[in-house]
Amino acid sequence: MTTGNDKNNPTGTASAPFRPLFPVRGLADIRRLEETPLEEALTVRSTYELFRNSGAAFGDKTALTFLRSGNPADEPIRWSYAQLLAGIHQTANLLHSLGVGPEDAVAVLLPGCLEYHLALWGGEAAGIVQPLNPLLTDEKLVALMTAGRAKVLIAYGSDTESGMWSKTMRLRGQVSTLTTVLRVAPHDEAPGAAGALPEGVAEFDVLRAAQPSDRLVSGRDIAPTDIAAYFHTGGTTGAPKLARHSHGAQVFTAWASVQLAGMNEQGISINGYPLFHVAGVLPASLSSLSAGVEVIIPTPSLLRNKEVLANYWKLVEKYRPTSLSAVPTVLAALANVPLDGADISSITYCRTGAAVLSPELAARFERLFGLHVHESLGMTEMAGISTITPPGVNGPAGCVGFRLPYAQVRIVALDENGNASDREVAQGETGMVLFKSPNVFSGFVDPADNAKAFTADGWLATGDLGWMDAEERLHLTGRSKDLIIRSGHNIDPKTIEDALGAHPAVQLCAAVGAPDAYAGELPVIFATLVPGASATEDELLAFTSARVDEAPARPKWVSVIATMPMTNVGKIYKPELRAMAARQVVAATVAEVCAALGLSDAAQPAVTTEGESLVHVQIDAAATGAQAAPLQERLQKALEPLPFKTRIALK
Numbered sequence: 237m238t239t240g241n242d243k244n245n246p247t248g249t250a251s252a253p254f255r256p257l258f259p260v261r262g263l264a265d266i267r268r269l270e271e272t273p274l275e276e277a278l279t280v281r282s283t284y285e286l287f288r289n290s291g292a293a294f295g296d297k298t299a300l301t302f303l304r305s306g307n308p309a310d311e312p313i314r315w316s317y318a319q320l321l322a323g324i325h326q327t328a329n330l331l332h333s334l335g336v337g338p339e340d341a342v343a344v345l346l347p348g349c350l351e352y353h354l355a356l357w358g359g360e361a362a363g364i365v366q367p368l369n370p371l372l373t374d375e376k377l378v379a380l381m382t383a384g385r386a387k388v389l390i391a392y393g394s395d396t397e398s399g400m401w402s403k404t405m406r407l408r409g410q411v412s413t414l415t416t417v418l419r420v421a422p423h424d425e426a427p428g429a430a431g432a433l434p435e436g437v438a439e440f441d442v443l444r445a446a447q448p449s450d451r452l453v454s455g456r457d458i459a460p461t462d463i464a465a466y467f468h469t470g471g472t473t474g475a476p477k478l479a480r481h482s483h484g485a486q487v488f489t490a491w492a493s494v495q496l497a498g499m500n501e502q503g504i505s506i507n508g509y510p511l512f513h514v515a516g517v518l519p520a521s522l523s524s525l526s527a528g529v530e531v532i533i534p535t536p537s538l539l540r541n542k543e544v545l546a547n548y549w550k551l552v553e554k555y556r557p558t559s560l561s562a563v564p565t566v567l568a569a570l571a572n573v574p575l576d577g578a579d580i581s582s583i584t585y586c587r588t589g590a591a592v593l594s595p596e597l598a599a600r601f602e603r604l605f606g607l608h609v610h611e612s613l614g615m616t617e618m619a620g621i622s623t624i625t626p627p628g629v630n631g632p633a634g635c636v637g638f639r640l641p642y643a644q645v646r647i648v649a650l651d652e653n654g655n656a657s658d659r660e661v662a663q664g665e666t667g668m669v670l671f672k673s674p675n676v677f678s679g680f681v682d683p684a685d686n687a688k689a690f691t692a693d694g695w696l697a698t699g700d701l702g703w704m705d706a707e708e709r710l711h712l713t714g715r716s717k718d719l720i721i722r723s724g725h726n727i728d729p730k731t732i733e734d735a736l737g738a739h740p741a742v743q744l745c746a747a748v749g750a751p752d753a754y755a756g757e758l759p760v761i762f763a764t765l766v767p768g769a770s771a772t773e774d775e776l777l778a779f780t781s782a783r784v785d786e787a788p789a790r791p792k793w794v795s796v797i798a799t800m801p802m803t804n805v806g807k808i809y810k811p812e813l814r815a816m817a818a819r820q821v822v823a824a825t826v827a828e829v830c831a832a833l834g835l836s837d838a839a840q841p842a843v844t845t846e847g848e849s850l851v852h853v854q855i856d857a858a859a860t861g862a863q864a865a866p867l868q869e870r871l872q873k874a875l876e877p878l879p880f881k882t883r884i885a886l887k
Contacts, residue, residue, distance in 0.1 A: 250288045250289045250291070250292035250293070251279075251280070251285075251289050252289060252293065253286075253289045253290045253293040253294070253501075253526060253527060253528055254280075254286075254289075254490060254491050254494040254499075254526040254527045255494065255500060255527060256494055256495050256498045256499065256500060256527075257269065257495065259498060259626070259627075259628065260495060260496050260498070260626045260638075261626060261628055261629055262629070262638070262707065263638060263707065263708045266496075266638055266639070266640075266641050269495060269641040270641050270642055274641075274642050274674065277491075277641075278487065278488065278491050280487050280491070281458060281459065281460050281483065281484070281487070282360075282361075282458035282459075282460065282462070282464070282483040282487065283357055283360050283361075283464055283483055283486055283487060283490075283522065284324070284328070284357070284360065284361040284452070284458055284483075285458070285487075286487060286490060286522070286525075286526050287320065287321050287324055287357055287525070288321060289526075290317055290321075290525055290526055290527075290528060291317050291318055291320065291321030293317075293528065294316075294317035294318075294501060294528045295316065295317055295318045296316045296317075296318060297316060297317055297501065297528060297530075298314050298315070298316060298317075298530045299315055299316060299317040299319070299320045299525060299530065299531065300314070300315045300320060300350055300353060300530075300531055300532075300533065301313070301314050301530060301531070301532045301533070301555070302314075302315075302348075302349065302350050302423065302532075302533045303532065303533065303534045303535050303544070303551070304423065304424070304535065305535060305543060306534070306535060306541050306542075306543030306544035306545075306546065306547045306551070307543065307547065308547055308550045308551050308553070308554045312532075313350065313423060315350055317525075317528070320353060320354075320525070322449035322450070323353075323354045323358070323444070323449070324353075324354060324357045324358045324361060325358075325361075325447070325448065325449045325450060325451060325452065326354075326358070326444040326445070326447040326448070326449050327354040327355065327357075327358025327359070327361075327362075327444055327447075328358040328359075328361035328362040328452055328454070329362075329447035329448055329452065329453045329454075330358075330418075330440075330443050330444050330447050331358065331359065331362035331363060331388060332362050332452075332453055332454045333447070333453075334387070334388055334415070334416050335387065335415065336362045336363040336387055336388055337362075337363060338363055338364075338456065338458075338462060338463075339363070339364070339463075340362075340363040340364065340385070340387040340388075341363060341364045341365075341366045341381075341384040341385055341386040341387060341466060342355065342359040342362070342363055342364065342365050342366060342386065342387065342388045342389075342390060343366045343368055343380075343381050343384065343386035343388070343389045343390070343414075344356070344359065344365060344366065344367045344368060344389075344390050344391075344512070345368050345370055345377075345389060345390070345391040345392065345400055345403070345404060346370075346390065346391065346392045346400070346420060346511070347370070347392055347397035347398070347400070347536035347537065347538075348510070348511060348533045348534070348535060348536045348537065348538040349392070349420065349423065349533065349536055350423075350533065351390075351420045351440065351441075352511045353511075353521070353525075354444070355390045355420075356465075356511065356517060356521075359390075359465075360464040360465060360483070360486075361452060361456070361458070362454065362456075363387075364384070364463050364464065364465060364466055365464065365465045365466075366380070366381070366384045366386055366465065366466040366467075366478075367465070367467065367511060367512035367513075367517065368380060368381070368468070368512055369468065369510070369512045369513075370392075370397070370398040370400050370403065370512070371398055374403060374406055374407060374410075377403070377407055378407060378410045378411055380468055380478065381407070381411045381413075381414065382411055382412070382413070383478050383681055383682065384466045384478055384681065385413045386411060386413060386414055387413055387414065387415055387416070388414070388415065388416045388417075388418060389404065389407070389408065389411075389414055389416070389417045389418070390417075390418045390420060390440060391404040391417060391418070391419060391420065392404075392420050392422070392536075393419040393420055393421050393422065393425075393430055394422045394425075396422065396536075397536050397537065401419075404417060405434075408436070408437070415436065416436055416437075416438065417436060417437040417438075418437075418438060418439075418440040418443070419433060419437060419438065419439050419440055420440045420441070421439065421440070421441060422536075458483055459483070460482060460483050460484030460487070461482050461483075461484060461678075462482065462483050463480050463481065463482055463483075463678060464481050464482060464483045464485075464486050465480075465481040465486070465517075466478045466479065466480060466481075466681060467479045467481060467513075467514055467517075467616050469616040469617070477680050477681075477682065477685045478680060478681035478682070479616045479617055479677045479679075479680055479681075480677060480678040480679060480680065480681060481619050481677055481678065482677075482678050484674065485618075485619040485674065485675040485676065485677060485678070486518060486522060486619050486620075486675070488619070488640075488673075488674040488675040489518045489519065489522065489523065489618075489619040489620050489621050489675045490518070490522045490523040490526040491526070492621065492624075492640040492641060492643075492675070493518075493519050493523035493621055493624065494523055494526060494527045495641065496624040496626045496637075496638065496640070497523070497559075497585070497587075497624060497626060497627065498585075498626065498627055499523060499524060499526075499527040499529055500527055500528065500529075501527065501528030501529070502558065503524065503527070503528075503529035503530070503558045503559065504529065504530045504532065504555065504556060504557045504558050504559075504582075505520065505524055505529055505530070505531055505532065505557055505558070505559045505561065506532045506534055506551070506552075506555070506557050506560070506561075507520040507521055507524075507531050507532065507533060507534075507538075507561070508534055508538045508539035508544075508561075508562055508566065509538070509561070509562075509563075509805065510538060510805055513805045514614060514615070514616050514619065514620035515563075515589060515590060515614055515620060515805065516805075517620065518614075518619055518620030518621065519589075519612070519614060519620050519621045520561060523621075532555055532557065534551070539562065539566050539806075545566075545569055545570065545573060546573060548570055548573055549573060549574075549575050549576065549578035549580055550576075550578050552578060552580045552582065552583065553578040553579045553580065556582040557582060557583060558582055558583065558584050558585065559583065559584070559585040559586070559587065560583050560585075560586045560587070560607065561586075561587040561588070561589075562588060562806075563588060563589070563590040563591060563805065563806035563807065564588055564590075564591050564592075564593050564594070564597060564806075565591070565744060565800070565802060565806045565807070565808065566806055567588060567593075567597060567601055567609065568597055568743055568744055570601075571597065571600050571601055571604060572743075572766065572767055575604075575605070580605065580607075583607060584627065585610065585627045586601070586607040586608065586609050586610060587609070587610050587611070587612060587625075588609050588610070588611055588612075589611060589612040589613065589614050589636075590614070590805060590806065590807050591806075591807045591808065592611075592633075592634055592712050592713070592714065592730060593609060593611050593633045593634065594633060594733060594734060594737040594745075595632070595633040595634075595734055595737070595738070596734070596737040596738045596742075597609075597633075597737065598632075598633040599633075608630050609633075610625040610626070610627070610629070610630075610631075610637070611625055611631070611633070611634070611635060611636045611637065611712075612624045612625060612636055612637060613636040613637075613669075613700070613710065613712065615698060615700075616677070617676065617677045617689060617696055617698075618671060618673060618675050618676055618677065618696065619675040619676075619677060620675075621640070621675070622636075622639075622640070622643075622671060622673070622698075623636045623637045623638060623639055623640070623645075623709075623710050624636075624637045624638060624640070625637030625638070625709075626638070631709060632711075634711050634712055634713065634730070635705070635709050635710070635711050636702075636709075636710050636711070636712050637709055637710065638708065638709055638710075639671075639673075639708070639710070640673060640675070642673070642674055643671060643672065643673035643674070643675075644671065644672045644673070645669065645670065645671055645704075645710065646660055646669075646670040646671075646695065647660065647661050647665070647666075647667040647668070647669060647670070647702065647703060647704055648660050648661060648667050648668055648670060649661050649667045649668075650667065650668055650716060654716050654717070654719065655668075655688070655697070655716075656668045656670060656691055656695075656697045658691070658692075658693075661703075663703075663704050663705070663706065664703055664704070664705065665703055666701055666702065666703045666713055666728075667701065667702075667703070668697065668698065668699065668700065668701060668716055669698045669700045669701070669702045669710065669712075670691065670695040670696060670697055670698065671695065671696045671698065672694070672695055672696065673696075676696050699715055699716050699717060700712055700714075700715060700716070701713045701714050701715065701716055701719075701728070713728050713730050714728055714729055714730045718748070718810055720747065720748065720749035720757050720758075720759045720789075721749065721756055721757050722749075722752075722755045722756065722757055722758060722759065722788050727749075727759055727786075727788060727789045728789075729746070729747035729748065729759070730747075731784060731786070731789055732747035732759055732761055732780060732784055732789060732790075732791055733745050733746060733747050733761070735779075735780045735783035735784050736761055736763060736776060736779065736780040736783075736791075736794065738779075738783065739771065739776060739779050739780075740766070740769070741765050741766055741769035741770065741771040741776075742763050742764075742765060742766070742771070742776070743763075743764045743765055743766045743767075743769075744763065744764045744800045744808065745761055745762065745763040745764075746761065746762055746800065746808045746810060746813055747759055747760065747761040747762075747791065748760060748761075748762070748810055748813045748814045748817055749814065749817070750792065750814075750817035750818065750820070750821050751817070751818050751821055751878045751879050751880040752821070752878070752879075753877035753878055753879075756879055757879075758792045759788075759789055759790070759791045759792065760791050760792055760793050760794075760795070760817050760820075761780065761791045761793075761794050761795070762794075762795050762796075762797050762800070762813050762816070762817075763776060763794060763795070763796050763797070764796070764797060764798070764799060764800050765796060771796070773793070773794045773795065773796055776794040776796070777791065777793060777794045780794065793820075795816075795817075795820065797816075801813060815845045815847070815849070815851075816845070818845070818851055818878075818880045819843055819844070819845045819851055821878065821880075822843050822851045822853065822875060822878070822880075822882055823843040825871075825874050825875060825878075826840060826841055826843055826853060826871065827840065828874075829867065829870045829871055829874055830867070832870070833863055833866065833867060833870070835860060835863060835867070838859060839856070839859040839860050839863075841853045841854055841855045841856065841867070841871070841884075842854045842856075849880075849881055850881045850882070850883060851880060851881070851882045851883070852882075852883050852885065853871060853875070853882060853883070853884045853885070854885055854887055855867055855868055855871075855884065855885065855886045855887065856887060857886050857887060864886060868884055868886060871884050872884055
């Protein structure tokens with residue numbers, strides 16, 4: 237049982253860190269945890285209290301290890317739990333001195349670095365932290381900071397990572413609420429190397445060093461309902477939304493993760509997830525640091541660093557992590573990295589999340605490295621974690637494990653619009669996954685965004701499709717918005733992806749709907765190949781079709797591409813694939829019309845996409861001559877029936 241103080245008494249005696257009460261291996265163990273009322277089992281009120289507890293318990297033990305490079309011979313930078321807590325105090329006190337209060341946002345634009353943890357947890361102790369994806373456009377970053385009313389921006393003082401400092405200098409004059417920019421110097425930068433800074437911009441470490449490191453000067457009493465963070469969800473397409481996390485939700489995520497994953501002070505993990513994303517911040521960092529785990533940050537570029545990937549198993553041999561956690565696309569990349577004699581026996585728990593794991597990749601990873609991949613489900617709207625497959629529980633690919641203690645899960649049928657209905661489906665039947673849980677978020681900053689997030693009776697509508705087995709483990713099949721709808725027939729893309737993913741030459745694959753004038757959508761699939769492997773598109777199409785039993789679900793074509801479009805956290809980005817599919821359909825239609833008019837290949841219009849929802853067809857009047865007008869007329873007639881926006885223009 238976890239004890240704690242009645243309040244966040246900034247100078248009071250710390251209570252015990254989080255520890256697993258017993259191994260969780262099934263639903264009976266989760267119900268055993270629930271025999272103690274939640275208010276007795278979990279008394280820690282805030283993330284600040286959590287760090288005070290772990291700081292007191294683990295002191296000089298290493299909390300964070302930062303790798304300067306992907307070379308295993310290079311010496312890392314290490315911070316102890318005591319140093320981390322001192323830095324959190326200093327950061328919170330600095331922000332307090334800059335006028336940050338409990339309702340003020342502190343935006344963070346940093347790569348993987350030690351200071352990110354000061355910005356996160358010091359930011360939450362002083363106000364509301366707002367981690368930002370540095371790869372978003374200036375326009376979207378301005379919109380996010382404006383929506384959050386950010387008062388301070390903590391930013392990386394170099395352009396070596398995604399041009400962050402130049403971006404910061406462009407942003408600072410565009411957010412009316414912003415009063416101060418704090419510059420985080422790159423590791424090992426010489427003092428004063430940055431030179432004079434503009435007005436309103438100051439060195440983070442210089443100002444922080446002048447603050448008390450043993451207490452919160454504000455004396456703030458943080459309630460579990462106080463908002464700890466704004467995390468943006470979406471943003472790679474459309475308008476990003478700001479999800480509000482309470483301290484209580486984040487603390488519950490940490491506690492539940494410790495219980496189900498069995499985290500303790502003997503653990504060491506490599507956190508390659510970005511720290512603007514809930515997976516990197518909460519299940520991979522807060523949970524680990526609440527239990528005394530050593531967390532390794534693999535360079536500022538994390539797992540986007542090619543040297544880190546190439547040397548991953550050698551880094552495992554040197555740093556002896558007990559767990560491996562990465563998204564499926566990173567696991568696929570690691571499957572191409574030979575062990576080369578590296579000793580990886582320290583890894584006892586391998587986890588993945590963020591996207592459904594293909595059976596072939598799961599089998600390949602186990603065959604190559606002897607590691608069974610345990611899947612979890614997490615989402616921004618549930619403070620980073622929803623279900624967990626514990627160590628020692630092996631499930632098939634797609635099984636994301638058990639619900640959290642004190643949480644509820646339902647599977648309901650979809651209505652005619654693809655939304656959650658109120659009809660619960662039978663065990664084993666697929667539907668939309670709904671949750672109620674202590675770590676469900678506090679809604680979006682803009683109340684208008686909440687309409688589709690919850691059902692009328694208050695359940696979180698995840699948009700995920702899945703089913704429950706006899707052991708009450710959740711199995712995911714995909715996302716409701718990713719369903720391919722062919723003449724009203726719902727096709728699960730995972731059926732097609734699993735079929736093609738079994739081909740030995742295929743590295744990654746993703747099925748989407750291509751626009752069709754008659755059926756609305758037809759299934760198609762994109763694939764990348766294993767380095768050095770070869771296979772024709774016709775061969776892959778035949779292979780896939782032979783393994784998809786349902787005729788309407790057999791793909792119309794396979795397209796082999798050089799690289800798979802990805803989000804910044806390593807998920808396959810299907811909106812771009814849908815746009816690519818639409819472009820191919822339009823290009824094929826254009827070729828047919830041109831052939832009918834007897835136009836040469838050189839005279840064919842250029843077909844391009846704009847974003848994910850518009851295809852441009854550009855007719856070269858000089859090349860087509862007198863045929864330009866008839867060509868435009870025929871193209872308009874041919875493309876008009878497609879359920880996709882096209883724009884035809886003469887130049």
